[in-house]
Amino acid sequence: xxxxxxxxxxxxxxxxxxxxxxxxxxxxxxxxxxxxxxxxxxxxxxxxxxxxxxxxxxxxxxxxxxxxxxxxxxxxxxxxxxxxxxxxxxxxxxxxxxxxxxxxxxxxxxxxxxxxxxxxxxxxxxxxxxxxxxxxx
Amino acid sequence: xxxxxxxxxxxxxxxxxxxxxxxxxxxxxxxxxxxxxxxxxxxxxxxxxxxxxxxxxxxxxxxxxxxxxxxxxxxxxxxxxxxxxxxxxxxxxxxxxxxxxxxxxxxxxxxxxxxxxxxxxxxxxxxxxxxxxxxxxxxxxxxxxxxxxxxxxxxxxxxxxxxxxxxxxxxxxxxxxxxxxxxxxxxxxxxxxxxxxxxxxxxxxxxxxxxx
Numbered sequence: 001x002x003x004x005x006x007x008x009x010x011x012x013x014x015x016x017x018x019x020x021x022x023x024x025x026x027x028x029x030x031x032x033x034x035x036x037x038x039x040x041x042x043x044x045x046x047x048x049x050x051x052x053x054x055x056x057x058x059x060x061x062x063x064x065x066x067x068x069x070x071x072x073x074x075x076x077x078x079x080x081x082x083x084x085x086x087x088x089x090x091x092x093x094x095x096x097x098x099x100x101x102x103x104x105x106x107x108x109x110x111x112x113x114x115x116x117x118x119x120x121x122x123x124x125x126x127x128x129x130x131x132x133x134x135x136x137x
Numbered sequence: 138x139x140x141x142x143x144x145x146x147x148x149x150x151x152x153x154x155x156x157x158x159x160x161x162x163x164x165x166x167x168x169x170x171x172x173x174x175x176x177x178x179x180x181x182x183x184x185x186x187x188x189x190x191x192x193x194x195x196x197x198x199x200x201x202x203x204x205x206x207x208x209x210x211x212x213x214x215x216x217x218x219x220x221x222x223x224x225x226x227x228x229x230x231x232x233x234x235x236x237x238x239x240x241x242x243x244x245x246x247x248x249x250x251x252x253x254x255x256x257x258x259x260x261x262x263x264x265x266x267x268x269x270x271x272x273x274x275x276x277x278x279x280x281x282x283x284x285x286x287x288x289x290x291x292x293x294x295x296x297x298x299x300x301x302x303x304x305x306x307x308x309x310x311x312x313x314x315x316x317x318x319x320x321x322x323x324x325x326x327x328x329x330x331x332x333x334x335x336x337x338x339x340x341x342x343x344x345x346x347x348x349x
Contacts, residue, residue, distance in 0.1 A: 006302025014234075016218035020177040027225075030232045040234045050265055050343050052272065054299040054330070061273040062211055064280055064292055086289040093311070094296055098214050101174035108169065118169060121186060125164045125193050126157075132197035135155020 003029055003036050008055040010036075010043055017059050019095030062098060066090060071102050075110060146205040153200060164193060167210065171217050178221060188224050192217040268339050275333035279326060290314065294322045299346075 005013075005026060012018040013026045029036050047056075058064070066074070066087050073079045074087040091099050151159030171192055176185040195216045196203075203212055225231035283291045290312060297308045298319070305323070309316040331347050341348055 008302025105169035
């Protein structure tokens with residue numbers, strides 16, 4: 001049984017960096033396709049043996065990700081046309097999970113609909129984690 | 138010594154000194170994008186917030202290992218990805234992948250012919266990091282050059298080929314260019330990476346894609 005995923009996509013699955021709908025599709029396929037499990041295990045074995053892949057390095061270092069400022073300018077539609085075209089491609093066609101998350105966050109900030117919620121969340125994150133702060137330097 | 142031109146490094150330095158306002162700043166800057174990242178997978182707000190909470194705690198406990206030359210956002214996303222994976226496994230949604238599935242597949246990745254299997258090369262994590270950095274720098278140099286020249290099509294082409302893993306024909310169709318153009322772009326890109334691998338005296342065996 002062959003699966004529709006490329007090796008690069010399966011590597012991204014292992015890193016939790018595929019677009020979310022593709023992550024879900026791989027998870028669903030894994031339940032019915034033992035060959036896919038073997039393929040992923042083989043990829044893990046390659047990694048453990050030290051084999052690199054260009055796609056994994058590209059993703060891990062986020063080599064073509066636009067800056068946060070560029071993503072903001074993209075949302076405000078103030079980027080030059082060609083650059084905006086690239087950002088759109090990176091977010092919509094490649095589906096970069098990290099940039100999609102940033103874009104969504106910026107969109108919410110621009111809409112300013114979530115201010116009350118985010119203030120409460122930040123307080124809670126702070127209160128539950130501040131005990132781990134160590135002033136040991 | 139923190140780099141004053143790198144605000145994130147200064148922020149982290151202050152967190153290392155135990156300053157609560159610095160920690161509060163980091164949370165305020167990054168929680169929104171981390172929450173979007175996690176929620177795109179979980180779809181439910183409450184468990185997504187829990188995973189982000191674990192991410193921040195994970196950041197503080199891993200702080201001694203954090204190298205401020207590494208982008209802070211990427212470090213936080215990588216912790217969030219690990220916490221998310223753990224959560225999905227606990228929920229039974231993400232099937233575990235056995236490390237090895239036996240004789241049939243364990244050697245499937247090995248190079249054939251005269252090439253030496255990469256498994257025969259004992260290398261430390263540090264060495265792997267250096268290999269990874271060398272190739273990442275090489276790719277970044279090319280991307281920067283293409284950006285400066287406004288050559289966005291070449292970046293798109295390489296991203297579809299290597300990050301998504303599409304074939305030349307599919308890439309040509311998506312970008313509305315010819316297969317020959319895709320092949321030419323790819324050849325130039327790989328040739329430059331091969332030069333970097335040779336110049337850095339790295340083993341060719343560990344970058345099989347460059348020699349296919």
